[in-house]
Amino acid sequence: MCDTCGCSSGGGAVIVRPGDPSYHVHVGDDLHGHHHDHGSDGHDHTHGRQVMVEQDVLLKNNLLAERNRGYFEARHVFALNFLSSPGSGKTTLLERTIPLIKEDFPVYVIEGDQQTTRDAERIQSLDVPVLQVNTGTGCHLDASMVNRAIKEMVPAENALLCIENVGNLVCPALFDLGEDMKIVVISVTEGDDKPLKYPTMFIEADVCILNKTDLLPHVPFSAEECRENALKVNRKLEWFELSAATGEGFNPWIEWLQSKLKRG
């Protein structure tokens, strides 16, 4: 049962707004009907009839993702899907990036976490519109959650939309949200063989950001080896090395982002 309104929407994803306890939207509402099966006709069914389907299992998600993509394209919204393990510094990266962008382009943020509005509260203090999607037990955002969130926030034209996915280096790789690009973030406190251990995410990503480079002197991590491993998996990856905590290495990343937004 939903803790907020007492409805029976079970473990479904909920969109909430930090600092506004009365606001919450169930992602499933108005999007999915309920299926009820009515009794059988009482005959014995012994023989089967095969029907060809030939359909992608994720067709529904992919179609909705394409609708999101069309919406972004029509409004010149540049949408980025940030992916990483928990604790790689996605939120800190956004906290340092957004102030450098928001004077020139409107910025919107969708935060994905299983529970709490902590990340959304951090982003809200930057004075940009943010919504939090709580996936409950879900391990990834899907296109319907993003579809519902953009209907709630209605991003302005020529905006940057940052979607921070649930911290998880496996599941979110499979679910297209309609973003322009996927950005995978890894930090030097993880292993430099991470791209080899979790290749699906690196195959799907367009950009890889190596974060926490200020800690390089203190950890047994080779940035060069990590980059080589990432490029083995996906030679088309764009690569940035930076520290969201100190700001080192930020210029190339911000210049890249601005050039994408200007092209929008």
Next chain:
Amino acid sequence: MHEMSIAMSIIEAVVEKASEENSRKVSEIELQVGKASGILTESLTFCFSAAAKNTIVDGARLEIRETESLGTCEDCGNSFPVEGFFAACPSCGSYNTDLVSGRELLIKSITLENE
């Protein structure tokens, strides 16, 4: 963990297809799952049987056909089988390779009980 979402997507699609065919009982679902699709078939089967409860696919058999991954080399044009998600070209050693199959996740067919 994402196998539960995948199982639920399968059930939703199959229930829709079966009702189009005016069927109230599905006995088998044939899936094609590429070895590089990121799906654990054991986990999918487990999640499926749980998620199918109280639907018309409850008790349906999942027939999963795993397909091998194939890669091609952009440098020398070689085609070769791939173990895992990526590989160097066995002929020239280049990593300028692409997976051309192995990431499929398809519902191939369903078997409906006769009306």
